[in-house]
Amino acid sequence: MADDIKALLPLQPTTFHILLSLADEDRHGYAIILEVARRTQGELKLSAGTLYRSIQRMLEAGLIVETRTRPAPEMDDERRRYYRITPLGKAVAEAEAGRLRDLLKMARLCGVAPRTT
Amino acid sequence: MNFYRLLLHLYPSSFRAEYGEEMSAIFSLQLGQSSGVVAKCGLCLSAFAEIVFNAALVHWEIGRRDLFHSARSLLRSPGFTLTAILLVTIGIGANVAVFTLANFVLVRPLPFPEPDRLMKVWENHPGYSRMELSPANYRDVIASSQSFTDLAAYNFNSVNLVGQGEPQRIEGSSVTANLFSVLERPALIGRYFSKEDDRAGAPGTVVLSYSLWQAAFGGDREIIGKAISLDDESYTVIGVMPPDFRFPTRETQFWTPFRFKELDYQDRNNNYLDGIGRLKPGVSAAQAGSELSLIAARLRGQYPKENEAVDLSVVAMRDELTTESRLLLFGLCGAALCVLIIACANLANLLLARSLARQRELSIRLSLGAGRRNLLRQLLSESVLLGLAGGACATGVAIAALPLLSRLVPNALPIQQVPPVDVQMLLFALGLTLLTVIGFGVAPALQTCRGAGFSGLRVGVRTGGAGRQGARSALVIAEVVASVVLLVSSGLLIRALWRVQSVNPGFRTSGILSLRTELPFPKYNKTSMREQFYSKVLTDVRRLPGVTDAGYITALPMTWGGGIWPVEVNGRSQIRTAGTSASLRFVTPGLFSALGIPIKLGRGVSESDTVDRPWVAVVSESFVRRYWPNEQPIGRHFKFGFHDHEVIGVVGDIRARGLERTSEPQVYLGSQQDADDGFTYYAPKDLVIHSSQPPEQLLPAIRQILHVSDPEQPISDVRTMDEVMAGETESRTIQMRVLVVFTGVAIVLAGLGIYGLLAFTVSMRQQEFGIRLALGAGQGDIFKMVLVQGAWLAVAGLVPGLALAYIAARFMQSLLAGVRPADAVTFSAAAALCLITTLMGTLFPALRAVRSDPTAIMRAE
Numbered sequence: 011m012a013d014d015i016k017a018l019l020p021l022q023p024t025t026f027h028i029l030l031s032l033a034d035e036d037r038h039g040y041a042i043i044l045e046v047a048r049r050t051q052g053e054l055k056l057s058a059g060t061l062y063r064s065i066q067r068m069l070e071a072g073l074i075v076e077t078r079t080r081p082a083p084e085m086d087d088e089r090r091r092y093y094r095i096t097p098l099g100k101a102v103a104e105a106e107a108g109r110l111r112d113l114l115k116m117a118r119l120c121g122v123a124p125r126t127t
Numbered sequence: 128m129n130f131y132r133l134l135l136h137l138y139p140s141s142f143r144a145e146y147g148e149e150m151s152a153i154f155s156l157q158l159g160q161s162s163g164v165v166a167k168c169g170l171c172l173s174a175f176a177e178i179v180f181n182a183a184l185v186h187w188e189i190g191r192r193d194l195f196h197s198a199r200s201l202l203r204s205p206g207f208t209l210t211a212i213l214l215v216t217i218g219i220g221a222n223v224a225v226f227t228l229a230n231f232v233l234v235r236p237l238p239f240p241e242p243d244r245l246m247k248v249w250e251n252h253p254g255y256s257r258m259e260l261s262p263a264n265y266r267d268v269i270a271s272s273q274s275f276t277d278l279a280a281y282n283f284n285s286v287n288l289v290g291q292g293e294p295q296r297i298e299g300s301s302v303t304a305n306l307f308s309v310l311e312r313p314a315l316i317g318r319y320f321s322k323e324d325d326r327a328g329a330p331g332t333v334v335l336s337y338s339l340w341q342a343a344f345g346g347d348r349e350i351i352g353k354a355i356s357l358d359d360e361s362y363t364v365i366g367v368m369p370p371d372f373r374f375p376t377r378e379t380q381f382w383t384p385f386r387f388k389e390l391d392y393q394d395r396n397n398n399y400l401d402g403i404g405r406l407k408p409g410v411s412a413a414q415a416g417s418e419l420s421l422i423a424a425r426l427r428g429q430y431p432k433e434n435e436a437v438d439l440s441v442v443a444m445r446d447e448l449t450t451e452s453r454l455l456l457f458g459l460c461g462a463a464l465c466v467l468i469i470a471c472a473n474l475a476n477l478l479l480a481r482s483l484a485r486q487r488e489l490s491i492r493l494s495l496g497a498g499r500r501n502l503l504r505q506l507l508s509e510s511v512l513l514g515l516a517g518g519a520c521a522t523g524v525a526i527a528a529l530p531l532l533s534r535l536v537p538n539a540l541p542i543q544q545v546p547p548v549d550v551q552m553l554l555f556a557l558g559l560t561l562l563t564v565i566g567f568g569v570a571p572a573l574q575t576c577r578g579a580g581f582s583g584l585r586v587g588v589r590t591g592g593a594g595r596q597g598a599r600s601a602l603v604i605a606e607v608v609a610s611v612v613l614l615v616s617s618g619l620l621i622r623a624l625w626r627v628q629s630v631n632p633g634f635r636t637s638g639i640l641s642l643r644t645e646l647p648f649p650k651y652n653k654t655s656m657r658e659q660f661y662s663k664v665l666t667d668v669r670r671l672p673g674v675t676d677a678g679y680i681t682a683l684p685m686t687w688g689g690g691i692w693p694v695e696v697n698g699r700s701q702i703r704t705a706g707t708s709a710s711l712r713f714v715t716p717g718l719f720s721a722l723g724i725p726i727k728l729g730r731g732v733s734e735s736d737t738v739d740r741p742w743v744a745v746v747s748e749s750f751v752r753r754y755w756p757n758e759q760p761i762g763r764h765f766k767f768g769f770h771d772h773e774v775i776g777v778v779g780d781i782r783a784r785g786l787e788r789t790s791e792p793q794v795y796l797g798s799q800q801d802a803d804d805g806f807t808y809y810a811p812k813d814l815v816i817h818s819s820q821p822p823e824q825l826l827p828a829i830r831q832i833l834h835v836s837d838p839e840q841p842i843s844d845v846r847t848m849d850e851v852m853a854g855e856t857e858s859r860t861i862q863m864r865v866l867v868v869f870t871g872v873a874i875v876l877a878g879l880g881i882y883g884l885l886a887f888t889v890s891m892r893q894q895e896f897g898i899r900l901a902l903g904a905g906q907g908d909i910f911k912m913v914l915v916q917g918a919w920l921a922v923a924g925l926v927p928g929l930a931l932a933y934i935a936a937r938f939m940q941s942l943l944a945g946v947r948p949a950d951a952v953t954f955s956a957a958a959a960l961c962l963i964t965t966l967m968g969t970l971f972p973a974l975r976a977v978r979s980d981p982t983a984i985m986r987a988e
Contacts, residue, residue: 039146040153057173058153059181062146066185089148 014098018071021106024064027054029073029095029103036077038090039065065093073099131155131174137182139189141498193508201509204481208513211477215517215563217872218470220524223556225463225865227525228532229456230555231546237445238371238542240311241405246412247447248278248402248419251438255691259398262391264426268402268439271422274415275404279306281375282399284383286357287647289839291343296645296843299381300374306382307334309405310374317351317366324365325384331362332384337370339380357383358647359839374541375401395433396693403444415441452537454942455862459535461935462616462869465609467563469876472602472609475567476880478510479599480887482575489575503576510568518560522553534861570598599887600920603880607924608931610877611961613870615932616939618953620863623944627856633781634684635723639848640822641683644833644840645812653803654738657810660836661715661798664814667832669717673820678718679798679811681711684783685851686844690809691791695766696754709750710783710791711768713798713809719745719778721817729761729776736775736797743797744772747780750792767794768806786855787944813844822847859942874964881968885917889972896979906977913976917969921962928961929954 021029031037031045043056056064068074077094080086095103117123131154135147154174161170201208236242249257250264260268260280269278281302288297304325307314315337324332333355335344344350354361362383373379385391406415419439426434482489489502526548533545546552644664651657661679668677681690690711718724719731727748736743744767751760760774772794783790798811818825826845833842853860889896896909936948946953 039149040156043153057177057181058150059174059177062142062150063181063185066142066145067188087152089152091149 011098011101015102015105018073018102019105019109021102022064023054024056024060025068025073026103026106027056028061028064028068029099029106032074032093032095033100033103036079036092036094038087038092040090042093068099072096073102130171134175134178137178138185139182140500141189142185189504190508193505194512197505197509197512200505201512207477207481211474211513212517212520214470214474214477214876215514215560216520216524217876218467218474219518219521219556219559219563220528221463221466221869221872222559223521223525223552224528224532225456225459226555227529227546227552228535229460230551231542232448232456232536232540233453235542235551237540238373242444244406244408245310245444246275246404246406246415246441247444248404249440249442250398251440253436257440257442260400260402261395261398262387262400263393263395264434264437264439265400265402266392267426268419268422271425272404272415272418274406274410274418276407277305277309278402278404279303279309280385280400280402281306281382282401283375285645286381287359287645287839287841288343288355288357289359289841290356294839294841295343296643296841297339297380298376298378299383300379301385302382304384306374306403309403311405312369312372314366315369316348317364319366319368320382320384325386327386327388329384329386331357331360332365333357333362334366334368334382335364336368336380337372340367357381359650371543373543376538376541377544378538395430404441412441412443447539448537449539450941452535452539452858454939455535455858458616458620458939458942459862459865462613462866465613466869466873467559468609469606469873469880471563471567472606473876473880473883474513474563475571476599476602476883478568478571479574480883482506482571483887485575499576503572506572506575507568510564510572514560514564514568518556521560522556525552525556532861532865535858574598599884603877603884603920604924606873606877606880607921607961607965608928610870610873610964611925611928611957612932612935613866613873614957614960615929615953616935617863617866617870618957619936619939619943619946619948619950620859620866622946622950622953623942624856624859624863626944626946627786627859628852630782630786632684632786632852633724633779634848635817636848636852638817638819638822639722640816640818640825640829641813641844641846641848641851642829642842643812643844644814644842646810646840648807648810651810652807654799654801654805658799660840661811663836664832665715665717667836668814668816668829671818671825671828673818674825675817675819676717676720677814677816678721679715680718680722680813680815681713681809681811683813683815683848683851684722684781685785685855686813690768692768692794694750694754694794708791709746709767709794711794711796711809712783713801713806713811714745714795715798715811718795718815721815723817724781725779727777727779729774731776731778732795732797734799737799738802740800742770742772742800743775745776745778745795746774747778747793749780750794751777753792768796772796786852815848874960877961878964878968881917881920881965882971884920885913885969885972886975888916889913889976892976893979896976897983900979909979910973910977913973914966914969917965917973918962921965925958925961929958932957 027046027049028042030049031042037045039058039061043058043061047055065074069076073096074093075096077092079094080092114123118125131151132147135143135150138147154170157170158167161167237245239245248260248268250260252258259282262280265278265280272278279302281300283298284301285296285298288295302320304320304322307319313319314334317334319334320332323329335350340346340350350364351366352363354363356362368382391397404415406412419441423434423437423439427437492502493499529548530545536542536544536546646657646660651660665677665679668674681687691708692711693708714732716731716733719726726745729745731745732743744765746760751758754760754765755763760777763774764771765774766772778793778795781790781793782788783793801810814829816822816825816829830842833840899909900906932954933949936943936950940948
């Protein structure tokens with residue numbers, strides 16, 4: 011597992027953001043786009059093409075799965091597919107976060123990033 | 128929305144099926160949320176850009192994955208992979224090499240600006256379709272013609288370069304001052320000639336080739352303005368041409384201006400200028416040709432004696448190649464195509480066999496949910512990988528082969544010897560590879576995908592299918608056809624080569640060493656000085672151990688067309704035609720004996736035939752037959768080369784112009800009788816030595832003798848007569864060798880193709896053979912059955928193959944040196960060889976069929 015995770019790092023920013031958006035709940039494609047935009051205060055607006063190309067790759071890598079659990083029919087649109095983060099996906103996201111943290115630490119030591127308490 | 132759905136078709140269908148609906152829904156939502164036409168247009172534009180970008184990435188990722196899987200699958204069957212790559216390498220390698228050569232020689236523009244406007248100008252005399260211009264006619268054409276921006280002239284020249292290390296003989300060209308402006312190539316450094324350099328009495332100036340500048344002067348940029356010594360005359364270097372400037376031939380090392388004197392314009396029958404002109408923009412070759420014909424007609428009127436029957440014509444510089452040179456290349460292209468057909472047919476058969484063997488695997492993958500499209504894509508990517516690997520190897524093979532083929536690049540074109548490896552060649556290799564892959568990879572892949580399915584699972588791998596078997600048989604028949612065409616063509620060319628080699632040249636070829644000492648003028652203008660040199664050299668050489676005789680001649684037979692002069696007998700002047708002229712060579716005593724030209728009547732040239740004695744001549748038998756048939760020729764007189772000559776001897780005819788050309792009758796004049804400042808151009812140059820010892824052993828001693836006779840005299844063209852003869856048939860020999868290699872490969876591949884097909888058929892029909900044997904069929908019947916199938920394939924290929932071979936032979940008839948295109952011996956031998964190959968390919972599968980064990984087969988089923 012550790013080797014699998016290592017092989018996937020560093021993550022592409024899009025992949026990382028998609029994993030983050032799925033960390034707390036299952037979402038469909040459009041919801042992922044909205045969530046990523048919300049988290050980044052509109053700085054990253056995923057296009058449908060980029061999103062589904064990333065989703066296809068992440069499904070193949072086992073970072074996410076398509077879930078059969080769907081919301082209540084009145085809230086649902088049958089064209090939508092819902093995606094859920096897998097344990098591997100979670101571990102990879104954590105490893106990426108750790109990697110970024112280490113980078114930040116290093117940057118602080120070198121004085122290229124502000125020291126915060 | 129329709130716009131977006133249309134855009135989605137840029138994605139692979141699997142991706143579109145998976146995510147298309149959802150992507151459309153998102154786009155529709157975004158479109159609904161945006162207000163105003165501008166915002167909607169902006170959304171559409173960004174959607175277009177991101178879909179084009181992402182679709183390309185998705186395609187790339189899928190392709191990469193397919194290639195990766197295919198590479199793994201191919202590595203699992205190394206035997207198949209290596210064989211397939213080898214087949215592609217052979218087929219494409221042969222074609223890339225040969226077509227690069229053909230493109231280089233026949234198609235590619237010559238290295239001058241607007242080369243299509245460059246035209247050679249020729250005189251046409253009865254019997255000589257192309258003859259050089261005389262200076263007088265050249266001057267008149269320039270004065271009258273309106274078709275050319277300028278018309279230049281040149282001829283071939285060689286001089287002794289002394290003072291730059293060892294004296295050396297270098298080839299060059301005398302040119303009119305306007306040559307470089309006609310060719311429109313500027314000098315690399317310095318300048319080229321001006322009209323001032325090209326007038327009688329002007330100081331000597333020379334332009335150097337890049338290679339001579341580098342080799343003899345170390346690339347010294349200060350060379351401009353310095354004086355160098357050529358044939359003991361001082362020439363000032365005024366320019367150096369660029370490295371890729373080769374004119375008239377690639378051997379040309381320097382250019383000097385003609386500096387015509389008024390005397391040079393007096394004889395309109397002294398033809399030695401090659402004319403080259405640049406057509407004015409918008410003027411066609413045909414228009415220029417018509418204008419020259421009119422000028423020729425006017426000149427005929429003005430100079431009825433000298434110019435009677437003389438016409439003028441233009442030929443595009445690119446078309447200067449001989450028909451033989453073209454045919455040699457066309458023949459090779461055809462042969463390479465045959466090899467490609469055979470290699471591709473084998474490749475297709477190999478892929479078909481593999482696809483059949485993988486039917487079960489693919490059926491399982493289909494039943495597990497893999498799409499047919501995915502399978503097809505993967506099979507195709509296998510072909511692409513095989514093709515690319517083979518194509519890369521083929522390009523390497525072609526690059527390695529080009530120097531070997533470069534001797535087929537004719538010297539008549541001002542281009543480099545070895546065709547360059549360039550983008551054109553690489554694109555051709557890539558294009559051919561892709562064509563091969565598409566042509567011979569797609570069909571088997573489609574068949575496999577069509578065949579795979581539940582039926583594939585049910586009946587297992589033994590489903591050849593009648594259609595598929597038919598396709599494979601057709602491929603094998605195509606191989607047989609192509610190899611028969613190659614077999615016959617090579618056979619005919621081998622017989623033609625033998626025929627040419629067996630032509631009696633009229634002189635001795637073995638045990639003869641020759642070398643060239645081209646005496647410089649004006650140093651050797653005096654006859655006595657030349658004779659002193661010849662006499663000393665010959666006396667000393669004849670003393671060497673093993674030397675039986677030695678002599679000097681203007682030029683060796685075969686190496687030079689010779690001076691062609693009109694003959695005047697009984698006071699009747701003659702128009703120069705092939706039927707009234709003879710070739711001229713000056714010789715020293717001892718030449719006939721050294722070269723083994725038999726003296727049939729009278730005597731040869733002797734020491735007593737000096738300049739103060741009446742002019743004498745030795746003529747060939749054909750000369751006597753033409754002018755004095757059935758009469759005694761000795762003592763008769765004829766006028767030749769401005770002088771009256773008395774015939775003192777008759778010698779055997781020689782092939783002066785080459786083994787494949789009949790020569791004019793020959794006239795030999797004594798070098799001692801050439802007056803001071805006389806025919807200096809014809810002064811004997813080639814020393815011919817006949818020796819009982821290996822010629823190369825004599826060389827150091829001969830060099831020493833020549834050095835003592837004149838330390839500044841360079842020696843060039845050291846060769847045995849056998850080498851001269853080999854040079855005569857060199858291009859034929861190379862073409863034949865290449866063809867023989869192609870044919871060998873082709874016949875082996877065809878044999879393997881037949882073997883592969885029958886071996887496969889036999890393994891498919893094991894069950895049938897088992898049942899037949901169990902029901903009482905004899906082993907002989909089974910053996911015969913397989914043999915008949917093989918024989919049928921051979922005959923089916925042999926008949927159209929022989930017909931096509933005959934057509935090919937008719938096409939290259941002028942290369943066959945008199946061998947009939949329907950030569951029975953060659954056709955029979957080719958048919959027999961083809962049948963033997965088929966038989967060998969059939970034998971093992973037939974024996975395997977006979978060895979079928981009915982019990983074991985029935986039990987296995």
